[in-house]
Amino acid sequence: MIESHGLTKRLGGRTVVTDVSFACAPGTVTGFLGPNGAGKTTTMRMLCGLSAPDAGHAEILGGPYRDLPNPGRRVGILLDASAQHAGRRGQEALTISALTMGADPKRVPELLERVGLEPRAARQRLKAYSLGMRQRLGIANALIGDPEVLILDEPANGLDPEGMRWMRGLLRDFADAGGTVLLSSHLLHEVEAVADQLLIIGQGKIVAAGTREELLAGAGTLVRAADDDAQLGAALSTAGLAARAHPDGGFVVDAEPEQVGRAALAGGVALARLGPSESAGLEQLFFDLTSGAPDAPPAADLQETAR
Amino acid sequence: MSTAAATLPRDRADDPGRDRRPGLLALTRVELRKSHDTRAGFWLLLVCALLVVAVAAITVFAGEDHHHTLRNVFNNCAQILNFLLPVVGILLVTSEWSQRTAQVTFTLVPHRGRVLAAKLLAGAVLALLAFVLTLAVSALFTAINPASFDAWSLGAPLLAQSVVFFVISLLVGTAFGAAFLLSAPAIVSSYVLVIAYAALTSILGLDGLAAWTDQSAFAALTDHSMSAREWARFGTTLLLWLGVPLAVGAYRFLRNEIR
Numbered sequence: 190m191i192e193s194h195g196l197t198k199r200l201g202g203r204t205v206v207t208d209v210s211f212a213c214a215p216g217t218v219t220g221f222l223g224p225n226g227a228g229k230t231t232t233m234r235m236l237c238g239l240s241a242p243d244a245g246h247a248e249i250l251g252g253p254y255r256d257l258p259n260p261g262r263r264v265g266i267l268l269d270a271s272a273q274h275a276g277r278r279g280q281e282a283l284t285i286s287a288l289t290m291g292a293d294p295k296r297v298p299e300l301l302e303r304v305g306l307e308p309r310a311a312r313q314r315l316k317a318y319s320l321g322m323r324q325r326l327g328i329a330n331a332l333i334g335d336p337e338v339l340i341l342d343e344p345a346n347g348l349d350p351e352g353m354r355w356m357r358g359l360l361r362d363f364a365d366a367g368g369t370v371l372l373s374s375h376l377l378h379e380v381e382a383v384a385d386q387l388l389i390i391g392q393g394k395i396v397a398a399g400t401r402e403e404l405l406a407g408a409g410t411l412v413r414a415a416d417d418d419a420q421l422g423a424a425l426s427t428a429g430l431a432a433r434a435h436p437d438g439g440f441v442v443d444a445e446p447e448q449v450g451r452a453a454l455a456g457g458v459a460l461a462r463l464g465p466s467e468s469a470g471l472e473q474l475f476f477d478l479t480s481g482a483p484d485a486p487p488a489a490d491l492q493e494t495a496r
Numbered sequence: 497m498s499t500a501a502a503t504l505p506r507d508r509a510d511d512p513g514r515d516r517r518p519g520l521l522a523l524t525r526v527e528l529r530k531s532h533d534t535r536a537g538f539w540l541l542l543v544c545a546l547l548v549v550a551v552a553a554i555t556v557f558a559g560e561d562h563h564h565t566l567r568n569v570f571n572n573c574a575q576i577l578n579f580l581l582p583v584v585g586i587l588l589v590t591s592e593w594s595q596r597t598a599q600v601t602f603t604l605v606p607h608r609g610r611v612l613a614a615k616l617l618a619g620a621v622l623a624l625l626a627f628v629l630t631l632a633v634s635a636l637f638t639a640i641n642p643a644s645f646d647a648w649s650l651g652a653p654l655l656a657q658s659v660v661f662f663v664i665s666l667l668v669g670t671a672f673g674a675a676f677l678l679s680a681p682a683i684v685s686s687y688v689l690v691i692a693y694a695a696l697t698s699i700l701g702l703d704g705l706a707a708w709t710d711q712s713a714f715a716a717l718t719d720h721s722m723s724a725r726e727w728a729r730f731g732t733t734l735l736l737w738l739g740v741p742l743a744v745g746a747y748r749f750l751r752n753e754i755r
Contacts, residue, residue, distance in 0.1 A: 239603060259516055260604065261603075262511075272596035273595070275595060288522065289526050
Protein backbone atom coordinates (compact mmCIF):
# COMPACT_ATOMS: atom_id res chain seq x y z
CA MET A 190 0.00 0.00 0.00
CA ILE A 191 1.39 3.38 -1.02
CA GLU A 192 -0.40 6.61 -0.18
CA SER A 193 0.56 10.13 -1.08
CA HIS A 194 -1.31 12.96 0.60
CA GLY A 195 -0.78 16.36 -0.96
CA LEU A 196 2.97 15.98 -1.45
CA THR A 197 4.55 19.29 -2.39
CA LYS A 198 8.19 20.12 -3.00
CA ARG A 199 9.90 23.38 -3.78
CA LEU A 200 13.41 23.36 -5.16
CA GLY A 201 15.32 26.56 -5.82
CA GLY A 202 12.24 28.75 -5.48
CA ARG A 203 10.28 26.71 -8.00
CA THR A 204 7.49 24.36 -6.99
CA VAL A 205 8.40 21.12 -8.74
CA VAL A 206 5.70 18.96 -7.17
CA THR A 207 2.34 20.44 -6.24
CA ASP A 208 -0.24 18.76 -4.05
CA VAL A 209 0.27 15.26 -5.42
CA SER A 210 -2.16 12.74 -3.95
CA PHE A 211 -2.76 9.15 -4.95
CA ALA A 212 -2.99 5.65 -3.56
CA CYS A 213 -1.68 2.34 -4.86
CA ALA A 214 -3.49 -0.75 -3.64
CA PRO A 215 -1.99 -4.20 -3.07
CA GLY A 216 -2.37 -6.45 -6.09
CA THR A 217 -2.09 -3.62 -8.58
CA VAL A 218 0.50 -2.03 -10.81
CA THR A 219 0.38 1.75 -11.01
CA GLY A 220 2.06 3.47 -13.93
CA PHE A 221 3.36 6.91 -13.04
CA LEU A 222 3.59 8.78 -16.31
CA GLY A 223 4.89 12.15 -17.28
CA PRO A 224 7.51 13.88 -19.39
CA ASN A 225 11.04 14.27 -18.09
CA GLY A 226 11.14 16.95 -15.44
CA ALA A 227 7.45 16.62 -14.57
CA GLY A 228 8.20 15.68 -10.96
CA LYS A 229 8.07 11.87 -11.01
CA THR A 230 11.47 11.31 -9.47
CA THR A 231 10.99 14.06 -6.87
CA THR A 232 7.69 12.50 -5.84
CA MET A 233 9.26 9.05 -5.56
CA ARG A 234 12.15 10.43 -3.54
CA MET A 235 9.66 11.90 -1.10
CA LEU A 236 7.86 8.54 -0.86
CA CYS A 237 11.13 6.88 0.16
CA GLY A 238 12.13 9.51 2.67
CA LEU A 239 15.16 10.66 0.67
CA SER A 240 13.72 14.10 0.28
CA ALA A 241 11.57 15.97 2.79
CA PRO A 242 8.30 17.34 1.41
CA ASP A 243 7.50 21.04 1.97
CA ALA A 244 3.87 20.07 2.47
CA GLY A 245 1.87 16.87 2.62
CA HIS A 246 3.05 13.45 3.64
CA ALA A 247 3.43 9.95 2.29
CA GLU A 248 2.65 6.61 3.85
CA ILE A 249 3.95 3.22 2.88
CA LEU A 250 2.33 0.17 4.46
CA GLY A 251 0.47 2.44 6.85
CA GLY A 252 3.18 4.81 8.04
CA PRO A 253 6.03 7.07 7.02
CA TYR A 254 8.80 5.23 5.17
CA ARG A 255 11.43 6.10 7.73
CA ASP A 256 9.36 4.51 10.49
CA LEU A 257 9.66 1.08 8.88
CA PRO A 258 12.11 -0.79 11.11
CA ASN A 259 13.78 -2.56 8.22
CA PRO A 260 12.50 -0.89 5.04
CA GLY A 261 14.54 -3.05 2.65
CA ARG A 262 12.54 -6.13 3.67
CA ARG A 263 9.21 -4.44 3.01
CA VAL A 264 9.80 -2.05 0.14
CA GLY A 265 11.99 -2.66 -2.89
CA ILE A 266 13.31 0.55 -4.37
CA LEU A 267 15.06 1.39 -7.62
CA LEU A 268 15.48 5.12 -8.06
CA ASP A 269 18.57 5.26 -10.24
CA ALA A 270 20.27 2.19 -11.63
CA SER A 271 23.49 4.14 -12.14
CA ALA A 272 23.78 4.97 -8.45
CA GLN A 273 26.18 2.11 -7.79
CA HIS A 274 29.93 2.02 -7.21
CA ALA A 275 31.67 1.57 -10.57
CA GLY A 276 34.48 -0.42 -8.96
CA ARG A 277 32.25 -2.95 -7.22
CA ARG A 278 31.27 -6.30 -8.71
CA GLY A 279 27.59 -6.84 -9.48
CA GLN A 280 27.13 -9.71 -7.05
CA GLU A 281 28.99 -7.76 -4.36
CA ALA A 282 26.64 -4.78 -4.71
CA LEU A 283 23.71 -7.12 -4.05
CA THR A 284 25.51 -8.83 -1.16
CA ILE A 285 26.08 -5.45 0.50
CA SER A 286 22.36 -4.69 0.27
CA ALA A 287 21.40 -8.14 1.57
CA LEU A 288 23.74 -7.83 4.56
CA THR A 289 22.49 -4.32 5.34
CA MET A 290 18.89 -5.49 5.63
CA GLY A 291 19.72 -8.81 7.26
CA ALA A 292 18.56 -10.87 4.29
CA ASP A 293 20.29 -14.08 3.35
CA PRO A 294 23.18 -13.27 0.96
CA LYS A 295 22.87 -16.82 -0.39
CA ARG A 296 19.90 -15.56 -2.36
CA VAL A 297 22.17 -13.35 -4.47
CA PRO A 298 23.16 -15.85 -7.20
CA GLU A 299 19.58 -17.04 -7.56
CA LEU A 300 18.34 -13.46 -7.90
CA LEU A 301 21.02 -12.55 -10.42
CA GLU A 302 19.96 -15.49 -12.52
CA ARG A 303 16.34 -14.45 -12.21
CA VAL A 304 16.97 -10.97 -13.58
CA GLY A 305 18.98 -12.48 -16.41
CA LEU A 306 22.52 -11.57 -15.37
CA GLU A 307 24.93 -14.38 -16.23
CA PRO A 308 27.42 -15.51 -13.56
CA ARG A 309 30.18 -14.00 -15.68
CA ALA A 310 28.40 -10.63 -15.73
CA ALA A 311 27.75 -10.87 -12.00
CA ARG A 312 31.49 -11.10 -11.37
CA GLN A 313 32.22 -8.06 -13.51
CA ARG A 314 32.70 -4.62 -12.01
CA LEU A 315 29.81 -2.27 -12.59
CA LYS A 316 31.94 0.03 -14.72
CA ALA A 317 31.61 -2.58 -17.48
CA TYR A 318 27.80 -2.77 -17.22
CA SER A 319 25.50 -1.41 -19.90
CA LEU A 320 22.50 0.63 -18.77
CA GLY A 321 20.27 -2.39 -19.39
CA MET A 322 22.46 -4.57 -17.15
CA ARG A 323 22.42 -1.89 -14.45
CA GLN A 324 18.64 -1.82 -14.61
CA ARG A 325 18.51 -5.58 -14.19
CA LEU A 326 20.90 -5.39 -11.26
CA GLY A 327 18.82 -2.55 -9.80
CA ILE A 328 15.67 -4.66 -10.08
CA ALA A 329 17.46 -7.56 -8.38
CA ASN A 330 18.56 -5.12 -5.68
CA ALA A 331 14.95 -4.04 -5.17
CA LEU A 332 13.80 -7.66 -4.93
CA ILE A 333 16.50 -8.98 -2.62
CA GLY A 334 14.63 -8.21 0.59
CA ASP A 335 11.61 -10.11 -0.71
CA PRO A 336 9.45 -6.98 -0.34
CA GLU A 337 5.71 -6.51 -0.73
CA VAL A 338 5.95 -3.04 -2.28
CA LEU A 339 8.03 -2.05 -5.29
CA ILE A 340 8.87 1.55 -6.19
CA LEU A 341 10.76 1.76 -9.48
CA ASP A 342 11.81 4.95 -11.24
CA GLU A 343 12.14 4.49 -15.01
CA PRO A 344 13.08 0.80 -14.69
CA ALA A 345 12.58 0.16 -18.40
CA ASN A 346 15.11 2.82 -19.36
CA GLY A 347 17.91 1.06 -21.25
CA LEU A 348 16.14 -2.27 -21.54
CA ASP A 349 15.71 -3.77 -24.97
CA PRO A 350 12.18 -4.71 -26.11
CA GLU A 351 12.69 -8.27 -24.92
CA GLY A 352 13.90 -7.01 -21.53
CA MET A 353 10.93 -4.70 -21.31
CA ARG A 354 8.56 -7.58 -21.88
CA TRP A 355 10.38 -9.60 -19.25
CA MET A 356 10.05 -6.75 -16.76
CA ARG A 357 6.36 -6.31 -17.44
CA GLY A 358 5.86 -10.03 -16.74
CA LEU A 359 7.82 -9.75 -13.52
CA LEU A 360 5.79 -6.79 -12.29
CA ARG A 361 2.50 -8.40 -13.30
CA ASP A 362 3.36 -11.57 -11.38
CA PHE A 363 4.54 -9.55 -8.39
CA ALA A 364 1.23 -7.68 -8.25
CA ASP A 365 -0.85 -10.81 -8.89
CA ALA A 366 0.77 -12.35 -5.83
CA GLY A 367 -0.50 -9.47 -3.73
CA GLY A 368 2.33 -7.00 -4.13
CA THR A 369 1.97 -3.27 -4.74
CA VAL A 370 3.90 -1.77 -7.65
CA LEU A 371 4.53 1.86 -8.54
CA LEU A 372 6.66 2.38 -11.62
CA SER A 373 7.37 5.56 -13.47
CA SER A 374 8.06 6.17 -17.12
CA HIS A 375 8.09 9.01 -19.59
CA LEU A 376 7.02 6.62 -22.33
CA LEU A 377 3.39 5.62 -22.41
CA HIS A 378 3.86 2.33 -24.25
CA GLU A 379 6.26 1.08 -21.58
CA VAL A 380 3.61 0.99 -18.89
CA GLU A 381 0.31 1.00 -20.76
CA ALA A 382 0.29 -2.78 -21.16
CA VAL A 383 1.00 -3.65 -17.54
CA ALA A 384 -0.52 -0.87 -15.44
CA ASP A 385 -3.91 -1.35 -13.77
CA GLN A 386 -3.94 2.30 -12.88
CA LEU A 387 -2.36 5.23 -14.66
CA LEU A 388 -1.25 8.36 -12.94
CA ILE A 389 -0.34 11.18 -15.28
CA ILE A 390 1.76 14.03 -13.99
CA GLY A 391 2.61 17.24 -15.82
CA GLN A 392 4.47 20.25 -14.39
CA GLY A 393 4.37 18.78 -10.94
CA LYS A 394 0.62 18.22 -10.82
CA ILE A 395 -1.45 15.08 -11.25
CA VAL A 396 -3.44 15.87 -14.38
CA ALA A 397 -5.26 12.57 -14.76
CA ALA A 398 -5.63 9.36 -12.83
CA GLY A 399 -7.59 6.19 -13.38
CA THR A 400 -7.67 2.97 -15.31
CA ARG A 401 -6.84 2.95 -18.97
CA GLU A 402 -10.52 2.63 -19.83
CA GLU A 403 -11.50 5.48 -17.53
CA LEU A 404 -8.94 7.75 -19.08
CA LEU A 405 -10.03 6.79 -22.56
CA ALA A 406 -13.74 7.26 -21.93
CA GLY A 407 -14.74 10.14 -24.15
CA ALA A 408 -11.44 10.11 -25.95
CA GLY A 409 -13.34 9.98 -29.20
CA THR A 410 -13.45 7.92 -32.36
CA LEU A 411 -10.62 7.40 -34.79
CA VAL A 412 -11.74 7.42 -38.41
CA ARG A 413 -9.77 7.22 -41.64
CA ALA A 414 -10.94 7.48 -45.22
CA ALA A 415 -10.04 4.79 -47.72
CA ASP A 416 -9.14 7.34 -50.41
CA ASP A 417 -9.51 11.00 -49.46
CA ASP A 418 -9.25 12.39 -45.95
CA ALA A 419 -10.27 15.87 -47.14
CA GLN A 420 -13.60 14.56 -48.37
CA LEU A 421 -14.06 12.80 -45.03
CA GLY A 422 -13.28 16.04 -43.20
CA ALA A 423 -15.95 17.82 -45.19
CA ALA A 424 -18.48 15.09 -44.46
CA LEU A 425 -17.76 15.31 -40.74
CA SER A 426 -18.13 19.06 -40.64
CA THR A 427 -21.37 18.85 -42.66
CA ALA A 428 -22.68 16.49 -39.97
CA GLY A 429 -21.61 19.01 -37.35
CA LEU A 430 -19.03 16.75 -35.69
CA ALA A 431 -15.92 18.25 -34.11
CA ALA A 432 -12.88 16.53 -35.61
CA ARG A 433 -9.16 17.09 -35.44
CA ALA A 434 -6.60 15.61 -37.76
CA HIS A 435 -4.60 12.70 -36.41
CA PRO A 436 -0.85 12.85 -37.09
CA ASP A 437 -0.93 9.41 -38.76
CA GLY A 438 -3.79 10.38 -41.04
CA GLY A 439 -7.55 10.41 -40.50
CA PHE A 440 -9.37 12.21 -37.70
CA VAL A 441 -10.15 11.89 -34.05
CA VAL A 442 -13.81 12.80 -33.68
CA ASP A 443 -15.58 13.73 -30.48
CA ALA A 444 -18.48 11.40 -31.13
CA GLU A 445 -19.50 7.77 -31.02
CA PRO A 446 -18.40 5.52 -33.92
CA GLU A 447 -22.00 5.09 -35.04
CA GLN A 448 -22.50 8.85 -35.53
CA VAL A 449 -19.23 9.08 -37.45
CA GLY A 450 -20.22 6.15 -39.66
CA ARG A 451 -23.52 7.78 -40.54
CA ALA A 452 -21.78 11.06 -41.32
CA ALA A 453 -19.40 9.23 -43.66
CA LEU A 454 -22.29 7.43 -45.35
CA ALA A 455 -24.12 10.72 -45.85
CA GLY A 456 -21.01 12.22 -47.40
CA GLY A 457 -20.45 9.15 -49.58
CA VAL A 458 -16.96 8.47 -48.18
CA ALA A 459 -15.56 4.94 -48.05
CA LEU A 460 -13.83 4.24 -44.72
CA ALA A 461 -10.61 2.30 -44.13
CA ARG A 462 -10.94 2.48 -40.39
CA LEU A 463 -13.56 3.32 -37.80
CA GLY A 464 -13.38 2.69 -34.07
CA PRO A 465 -12.66 4.00 -30.58
CA SER A 466 -9.45 5.95 -30.68
CA GLU A 467 -7.77 3.56 -28.18
CA SER A 468 -4.07 3.86 -27.81
CA ALA A 469 -3.74 6.69 -30.29
CA GLY A 470 -6.22 8.48 -28.07
CA LEU A 471 -4.30 7.66 -24.93
CA GLU A 472 -1.12 8.91 -26.48
CA GLN A 473 -2.84 12.11 -27.58
CA LEU A 474 -4.39 12.45 -24.14
CA PHE A 475 -1.02 12.00 -22.46
CA PHE A 476 0.48 14.55 -24.79
CA ASP A 477 -2.31 17.08 -24.29
CA LEU A 478 -2.42 16.67 -20.53
CA THR A 479 1.27 17.06 -19.97
CA SER A 480 2.10 19.78 -22.45
CA GLY A 481 -0.84 22.14 -22.17
CA ALA A 482 0.29 24.56 -19.49
CA PRO A 483 1.88 27.91 -20.36
CA ASP A 484 5.35 27.13 -18.99
CA ALA A 485 5.61 23.95 -21.03
CA PRO A 486 8.81 21.95 -20.76
CA PRO A 487 11.42 22.38 -23.51
CA ALA A 488 10.57 21.06 -26.95
CA ALA A 489 13.10 18.24 -26.64
CA ASP A 490 11.16 16.76 -23.75
CA LEU A 491 7.91 16.92 -25.67
CA GLN A 492 9.47 15.20 -28.62
CA GLU A 493 10.59 12.41 -26.38
CA THR A 494 7.17 12.15 -24.83
CA ALA A 495 5.38 12.04 -28.11
CA ARG A 496 7.64 9.44 -29.61
CA MET B 497 16.20 -15.75 -19.23
CA SER B 498 14.00 -17.18 -16.57
CA THR B 499 10.48 -16.27 -15.69
CA ALA B 500 9.70 -14.00 -12.82
CA ALA B 501 7.34 -16.34 -11.08
CA ALA B 502 9.69 -17.22 -8.27
CA THR B 503 10.52 -13.64 -7.27
CA LEU B 504 7.13 -13.11 -5.82
CA PRO B 505 6.12 -12.27 -2.33
CA ARG B 506 6.05 -15.58 -0.55
CA ASP B 507 4.67 -16.44 2.80
CA ARG B 508 6.82 -14.14 4.86
CA ALA B 509 5.16 -14.37 8.23
CA ASP B 510 7.74 -16.85 9.49
CA ASP B 511 10.74 -14.61 8.87
CA PRO B 512 11.56 -12.74 12.07
CA GLY B 513 14.18 -10.52 10.39
CA ARG B 514 11.62 -8.62 8.37
CA ASP B 515 10.76 -6.11 11.01
CA ARG B 516 14.01 -6.16 12.92
CA ARG B 517 16.00 -2.97 12.66
CA PRO B 518 19.49 -3.66 11.28
CA GLY B 519 21.84 -3.59 14.28
CA LEU B 520 24.76 -1.21 14.57
CA LEU B 521 27.14 -4.17 14.59
CA ALA B 522 25.72 -5.51 11.33
CA LEU B 523 25.93 -2.04 9.77
CA THR B 524 29.53 -1.70 10.93
CA ARG B 525 30.39 -5.04 9.30
CA VAL B 526 28.79 -3.82 6.08
CA GLU B 527 30.83 -0.59 6.21
CA LEU B 528 34.01 -2.62 6.76
CA ARG B 529 33.13 -4.70 3.75
CA LYS B 530 32.52 -1.59 1.65
CA SER B 531 35.99 -0.33 2.57
CA HIS B 532 37.73 -3.07 0.60
CA ASP B 533 35.22 -4.57 -1.86
CA THR B 534 35.83 -1.95 -4.55
CA ARG B 535 38.91 -1.76 -6.70
CA ALA B 536 39.98 1.62 -5.29
CA GLY B 537 39.34 0.61 -1.68
CA PHE B 538 41.21 -2.66 -2.01
CA TRP B 539 44.30 -1.04 -3.53
CA LEU B 540 44.36 1.76 -0.98
CA LEU B 541 44.41 -0.73 1.90
CA LEU B 542 47.00 -2.87 0.14
CA VAL B 543 49.22 0.17 -0.46
CA CYS B 544 48.94 1.04 3.25
CA ALA B 545 50.10 -2.45 4.21
CA LEU B 546 52.94 -2.46 1.65
CA LEU B 547 54.14 0.96 2.80
CA VAL B 548 54.35 -0.26 6.38
CA VAL B 549 56.45 -3.22 5.24
CA ALA B 550 58.66 -0.95 3.10
CA VAL B 551 59.23 1.60 5.86
CA ALA B 552 59.98 -1.12 8.39
CA ALA B 553 62.48 -2.73 6.00
CA ILE B 554 64.20 0.55 5.21
CA THR B 555 64.44 1.45 8.87
CA VAL B 556 66.16 -1.78 9.94
CA PHE B 557 68.41 -2.18 6.91
CA ALA B 558 69.51 1.45 6.55
CA GLY B 559 70.86 3.86 9.08
CA GLU B 560 72.83 3.28 12.21
CA ASP B 561 72.57 0.26 14.43
CA HIS B 562 71.03 2.15 17.38
CA HIS B 563 68.02 3.09 15.20
CA HIS B 564 67.10 -0.54 14.65
CA THR B 565 64.80 -0.64 17.66
CA LEU B 566 61.18 -1.75 17.75
CA ARG B 567 60.25 1.66 19.08
CA ASN B 568 61.90 3.49 16.21
CA VAL B 569 60.63 1.12 13.51
CA PHE B 570 57.10 1.29 14.88
CA ASN B 571 57.19 5.08 15.12
CA ASN B 572 58.37 5.45 11.52
CA CYS B 573 55.62 3.14 10.28
CA ALA B 574 53.01 5.00 12.31
CA GLN B 575 54.08 8.37 10.90
CA ILE B 576 53.86 7.15 7.31
CA LEU B 577 50.43 5.67 7.98
CA ASN B 578 49.38 9.01 9.37
CA PHE B 579 49.40 10.23 5.75
CA LEU B 580 47.23 7.42 4.44
CA LEU B 581 44.82 6.52 7.24
CA PRO B 582 42.96 9.85 6.91
CA VAL B 583 42.42 9.03 3.22
CA VAL B 584 40.97 5.65 4.21
CA GLY B 585 38.65 7.50 6.60
CA ILE B 586 37.69 10.10 4.00
CA LEU B 587 36.81 7.49 1.38
CA LEU B 588 34.60 5.62 3.84
CA VAL B 589 32.26 8.58 3.49
CA THR B 590 32.96 10.31 0.19
CA SER B 591 32.90 7.22 -2.03
CA GLU B 592 29.20 6.92 -1.18
CA TRP B 593 28.66 10.42 -2.53
CA SER B 594 30.94 10.34 -5.56
CA GLN B 595 29.60 6.92 -6.60
CA ARG B 596 26.09 7.86 -5.44
CA THR B 597 25.60 4.67 -3.44
CA ALA B 598 24.37 6.88 -0.58
CA GLN B 599 21.02 6.71 -2.32
CA VAL B 600 20.87 2.94 -1.84
CA THR B 601 22.36 3.08 1.66
CA PHE B 602 19.91 5.69 2.91
CA THR B 603 16.84 4.01 1.45
CA LEU B 604 17.86 0.83 3.29
CA VAL B 605 18.75 2.74 6.48
CA PRO B 606 16.70 5.96 6.53
CA HIS B 607 18.13 6.97 9.91
CA ARG B 608 21.38 8.39 8.62
CA GLY B 609 22.86 8.88 12.06
CA ARG B 610 23.13 5.10 12.32
CA VAL B 611 25.03 4.95 9.04
CA LEU B 612 27.44 7.65 10.22
CA ALA B 613 27.93 5.84 13.54
CA ALA B 614 28.62 2.60 11.66
CA LYS B 615 31.18 4.38 9.47
CA LEU B 616 32.97 5.83 12.51
CA LEU B 617 32.98 2.41 14.18
CA ALA B 618 34.26 0.79 11.00
CA GLY B 619 36.98 3.47 10.89
CA ALA B 620 37.99 2.63 14.46
CA VAL B 621 38.14 -1.09 13.63
CA LEU B 622 40.30 -0.41 10.56
CA ALA B 623 42.59 1.73 12.73
CA LEU B 624 42.93 -1.09 15.25
CA LEU B 625 43.74 -3.54 12.46
CA ALA B 626 46.33 -1.09 11.14
CA PHE B 627 47.81 -0.86 14.63
CA VAL B 628 48.09 -4.64 14.99
CA LEU B 629 49.59 -5.00 11.53
CA THR B 630 52.10 -2.21 12.12
CA LEU B 631 53.16 -3.67 15.45
CA ALA B 632 53.56 -7.16 13.97
CA VAL B 633 55.53 -5.95 10.94
CA SER B 634 57.72 -3.72 13.12
CA ALA B 635 58.48 -6.62 15.47
CA LEU B 636 59.26 -8.92 12.55
CA PHE B 637 61.74 -6.52 10.96
CA THR B 638 63.29 -5.59 14.29
CA ALA B 639 63.88 -9.31 14.86
CA ILE B 640 65.58 -9.63 11.48
CA ASN B 641 68.16 -6.93 12.23
CA PRO B 642 67.91 -5.76 15.84
CA ALA B 643 69.96 -3.01 17.45
CA SER B 644 72.68 -4.35 19.75
CA PHE B 645 71.30 -2.36 22.69
CA ASP B 646 67.73 -1.89 23.91
CA ALA B 647 66.12 -3.15 20.69
CA TRP B 648 62.82 -4.23 22.19
CA SER B 649 61.73 -1.63 24.71
CA LEU B 650 58.29 -0.30 23.92
CA GLY B 651 56.35 0.52 27.06
CA ALA B 652 52.68 -0.15 27.60
CA PRO B 653 51.84 3.59 27.83
CA LEU B 654 53.38 4.23 24.42
CA LEU B 655 51.48 1.29 22.93
CA ALA B 656 48.22 2.56 24.36
CA GLN B 657 48.94 6.07 23.05
CA SER B 658 49.69 4.57 19.65
CA VAL B 659 46.28 2.96 19.53
CA VAL B 660 44.78 6.39 20.16
CA PHE B 661 47.02 7.85 17.45
CA PHE B 662 45.85 5.36 14.81
CA VAL B 663 42.19 5.76 15.69
CA ILE B 664 42.35 9.58 15.74
CA SER B 665 44.26 9.67 12.45
CA LEU B 666 41.54 7.66 10.73
CA LEU B 667 38.57 9.33 12.38
CA VAL B 668 39.84 12.82 11.52
CA GLY B 669 39.72 11.61 7.92
CA THR B 670 36.16 10.32 8.32
CA ALA B 671 35.13 13.65 9.82
CA PHE B 672 36.73 15.59 6.95
CA GLY B 673 35.04 13.24 4.51
CA ALA B 674 31.66 13.96 6.07
CA ALA B 675 32.34 17.70 6.19
CA PHE B 676 33.23 17.93 2.48
CA LEU B 677 31.35 14.92 1.03
CA LEU B 678 33.74 15.08 -1.94
CA SER B 679 36.94 13.04 -2.06
CA ALA B 680 39.40 15.50 -3.59
CA PRO B 681 38.60 18.60 -1.50
CA ALA B 682 38.48 16.49 1.64
CA ILE B 683 41.87 14.86 0.99
CA VAL B 684 43.58 18.09 -0.07
CA SER B 685 42.26 20.09 2.85
CA SER B 686 43.11 17.37 5.35
CA TYR B 687 46.76 17.89 4.31
CA VAL B 688 46.81 21.57 3.43
CA LEU B 689 44.82 22.88 6.38
CA VAL B 690 47.24 21.25 8.83
CA ILE B 691 50.28 22.82 7.17
CA ALA B 692 48.58 26.15 6.52
CA TYR B 693 47.42 26.36 10.11
CA ALA B 694 50.90 25.70 11.46
CA ALA B 695 52.42 28.23 9.06
CA LEU B 696 49.81 30.88 9.78
CA THR B 697 50.07 30.65 13.55
CA SER B 698 53.84 30.85 13.21
CA ILE B 699 53.77 33.90 10.90
CA LEU B 700 51.30 35.68 13.15
CA GLY B 701 53.43 34.81 16.16
CA LEU B 702 50.64 32.86 17.81
CA ASP B 703 52.97 30.29 19.31
CA GLY B 704 50.84 29.87 22.39
CA LEU B 705 47.78 29.06 20.31
CA ALA B 706 49.79 26.76 18.07
CA ALA B 707 51.09 24.74 21.00
CA TRP B 708 47.54 24.03 22.07
CA THR B 709 45.98 23.44 18.68
CA ASP B 710 48.41 22.39 15.94
CA GLN B 711 48.79 18.71 15.16
CA SER B 712 52.19 18.32 16.82
CA ALA B 713 50.14 17.27 19.83
CA PHE B 714 49.06 14.20 17.83
CA ALA B 715 52.60 13.31 16.77
CA ALA B 716 53.70 13.13 20.40
CA LEU B 717 51.41 10.13 20.87
CA THR B 718 53.76 7.70 19.14
CA ASP B 719 56.95 9.44 20.24
CA HIS B 720 57.02 9.31 24.00
CA SER B 721 54.90 8.74 27.06
CA MET B 722 52.89 11.95 27.40
CA SER B 723 52.63 14.22 30.43
CA ALA B 724 49.36 15.52 31.82
CA ARG B 725 50.01 18.88 30.19
CA GLU B 726 50.56 17.18 26.85
CA TRP B 727 47.31 15.29 27.24
CA ALA B 728 45.55 18.60 27.85
CA ARG B 729 47.08 19.97 24.65
CA PHE B 730 45.99 16.79 22.90
CA GLY B 731 42.44 17.43 24.11
CA THR B 732 42.24 20.97 22.75
CA THR B 733 43.86 19.89 19.49
CA LEU B 734 41.36 17.07 19.19
CA LEU B 735 38.51 19.51 19.65
CA LEU B 736 39.70 21.61 16.73
CA TRP B 737 40.73 18.89 14.29
CA LEU B 738 38.18 16.18 15.06
CA GLY B 739 35.41 17.99 16.93
CA VAL B 740 34.83 20.81 14.46
CA PRO B 741 34.91 18.77 11.21
CA LEU B 742 32.82 16.05 12.83
CA ALA B 743 30.18 18.56 13.91
CA VAL B 744 30.05 20.10 10.44
CA GLY B 745 30.26 16.64 8.89
CA ALA B 746 27.44 15.19 10.97
CA TYR B 747 25.21 18.10 10.00
CA ARG B 748 25.95 17.71 6.31
CA PHE B 749 25.80 13.91 6.39
CA LEU B 750 22.36 13.97 7.98
CA ARG B 751 20.93 16.83 5.91
CA ASN B 752 22.54 16.66 2.49
CA GLU B 753 20.01 16.10 -0.28
CA ILE B 754 20.96 12.85 -1.98
CA ARG B 755 21.06 12.97 -5.77
